[in-house]
Amino acid sequence: MFSKATKAFVKDTDHDGRLIPVSSLNDTDKLNLRSLIVKTRPRCFWHEPKYQSPGFTLSDVLKPREPGDSLLSPTVKECDFVDYTGKFGDKKEMNADGNVQAKVAGFKHTVGGKWSTNQKLSLGSLNKEKVDMKELYNYSKDRVLDMSHPVIKQTRVNPRAVLGVLTERIMTSLPCPVTTKVQKRGNVGACVALSGKASMKQSGSTQTDSDVSLVIPANTVMAYSLIDLYVKCNGQFELCLIHKNGGFEMDKSNYEFEEDGIMDLGGDFDVNSPLNLKKELEKLSGHFQLLSALPAATRSSLLQLLKTTMEDGEAVSVLESVLDRTCDGETPDLGDLEESERETVQAILDLVDKCVGEDEIRSSLLTAIHLIVSAMDGMTDEGLSVLGSCCSPPILQALQILVQHVAAGGGETLSLRDAGLAVLTEEEVFGRTESLFGHSKVTLKREEVTLRTEMKDQPGYLPLVMSITVKGLAFLVQAERE
Numbered sequence: 001m002f003s004k005a006t007k008a009f010v011k012d013t014d015h016d017g018r019l020i021p022v023s024s025l026n027d028t029d030k031l032n033l034r035s036l037i038v039k040t041r042p043r044c045f046w047h048e049p050k051y052q053s054p055g056f057t058l059s060d061v062l063k064p065r066e067p068g069d070s071l072l073s074p075t076v077k078e079c080d081f082v083d084y085t086g087k088f089g090d091k092k093e094m095n096a097d098g099n100v101q102a103k104v105a106g107f108k109h110t111v112g113g114k115w116s117t118n119q120k121l122s123l124g125s126l127n128k129e130k131v132d133m134k135e136l137y138n139y140s141k142d143r144v145l146d147m148s149h150p151v152i153k154q155t156r157v158n159p160r161a162v163l164g165v166l167t168e169r170i171m172t173s174l175p176c177p178v179t180t181k182v183q184k185r186g187n188v189g190a191c192v193a194l195s196g197k198a199s200m201k202q203s204g205s206t207q208t209d210s211d212v213s214l215v216i217p218a219n220t221v222m223a224y225s226l227i228d229l230y231v232k233c234n235g236q237f238e239l240c241l242i243h244k245n246g247g248f249e250m251d252k253s254n255y256e257f258e259e260d261g262i263m264d265l266g267g268d269f270d271v272n273s274p275l276n277l278k279k280e281l282e283k284l285s286g287h288f289q290l291l292s293a294l295p296a297a298t299r300s301s302l303l304q305l306l307k308t309t310m311e312d313g314e315a316v317s318v319l320e321s322v323l324d325r326t327c328d329g330e331t332p333d334l335g336d337l338e339e340s341e342r343e344t345v346q347a348i349l350d351l352v353d354k355c356v357g358e359d360e361i362r363s364s365l366l367t368a369i370h371l372i373v374s375a376m377d378g379m380t381d382e383g384l385s386v387l388g389s390c391c392s393p394p395i396l397q398a399l400q401i402l403v404q405h406v407a408a409g410g411g412e413t414l415s416l417r418d419a420g421l422a423v424l425t426e427e428e429v430f431g432r433t434e435s436l437f438g439h440s441k442v443t444l445k446r447e448e449v450t451l452r453t454e455m456k457d458q459p460g461y462l463p464l465v466m467s468i469t470v471k472g473l474a475f476l477v478q479a480e481r482e
Helices: 002-013 025-030 133-140 150-156 277-283 285-292 296-309 313-327 339-355 359-378 381-388 393-408 419-425 427-438 462-476
Strands: 036-040 050-052 076-101 106-131 161-172 176-193 199-216 221-231 237-239 442-447 450-455
Touching: 002 076, 002 106, 002 176, 002 199, 002 221, 036 150, 036 221, 106 133, 133 161, 133 237, 150 161, 277 285, 277 393, 277 462, 285 359, 285 462, 296 313, 296 339, 296 359, 296 462, 313 339, 313 359, 313 381, 339 359, 359 462, 381 427, 381 462, 393 419, 393 427, 393 450, 393 462, 419 427, 427 442
Parallel strands: none
Antiparallel strands: 036 050, 036 161, 076 106, 106 161, 106 176, 161 221, 176 199, 221 237, 442 450
16 A cells, blocks of 8 residues: 555656655664665666665665764755645456366356556655755765675676666655455356256356555655766766666676566667567566476466466566566565465466476566566556466467557568467457557557557557567467467
8 A cells, every 4th residue: 555655646746757766664763864775677678777775875885984074964855845645546357258178068157347546645744855066976986885885795796787776755744544445246146057958057246345544654764766876896976866767887798787588678678769670579588488398387387377367467576576676586584475466476486497497497487477577567457457367278379469560560461360369259259369469569450350550659568568468378278279
């Protein structure tokens, strides 16, 4: 709830992208002015950087200049920021069909559901504290960092990590209530064919309501901004006053990113630049092939776990974050996760451990799974919700063909008479497919039994993340298509 509140607040009040929403209440006591912040650049360009406060200030990691040298304490400016009250939410609807054929009886299972989430937060009058940048610059311009300090040493070994200094923060002045209301409505139906023309039908409905309140204490940091440092090998550093080009000076051989196929998609992304979808997908072909080589039972279980996660965009983000840290060799603490999120993460890790023994293979498999989840996290909530209802093998096969056609960019027409696309002749399936591609800036144009795809101008990264997700999921059902 706290994370959703801070993200909504920053989205409404900071259109320049300078403020960073605080993700956890546990972090707020470390976010003091002049605190060091470790910013980790994302593996994939469609993600925001991740931020961590190690609990030290800039003064703590500076080499002493002379005996009795004063601590860094530039002037702090305080002012009122804004009086904020917000209300937001989302609504989702999903319908899915499943069929299982047994030797004696046929079974059809249908699931449908609607759910909505509404959150209201009243932050009241917020205060802003800001460091005097001129004083900070004058104090630090001749100083040298202690390169043997643990924070410096541990940050430096990660080529995606950048050190920053917290220079501005937005704080609550009074206790602030946050309320979240969740309503879920669902229906389940089943039809079993017994013998001849006899059959048995059964249906039911479910309803779940929850109302949760949270009070954010006074003097809680809701958002902050920082300035990057460019650190030289000898400990000298510069404040990146204009451009965010911070980092550590290293030998090229030590600075190059690990070749894992995802890192190739890193760096700044210009939404106005043309997207070479085919080239980007070809870079990732090894990851898709690795997934298709998994045992059928493992791929089926993994597909079901990912499909379940799609129902909640926040759960996708949590899973992406945990897998990202796991790929970096960390062992994330799952204790702070909600029970359903913790079970999903642990189930995926258990699946990986059952399939591989060597650390190198395990790392590659985790990277491949993280690629899909990362792409899922980059999709719109609406697009992800639609895709969750398109995870049957025939539909995924058709989606993959469409993705390949979009990547080719030839503008040629496809025939719905082709076996792989025949499922799109069903109006409901085509409607879901059209919605999925529409949320990804791709238009489907159907004329009788032909179909064309057309990517919109300046589509950004949405066609790519949708294509990666579709191809990854399609390879998880590869054996069922062969």
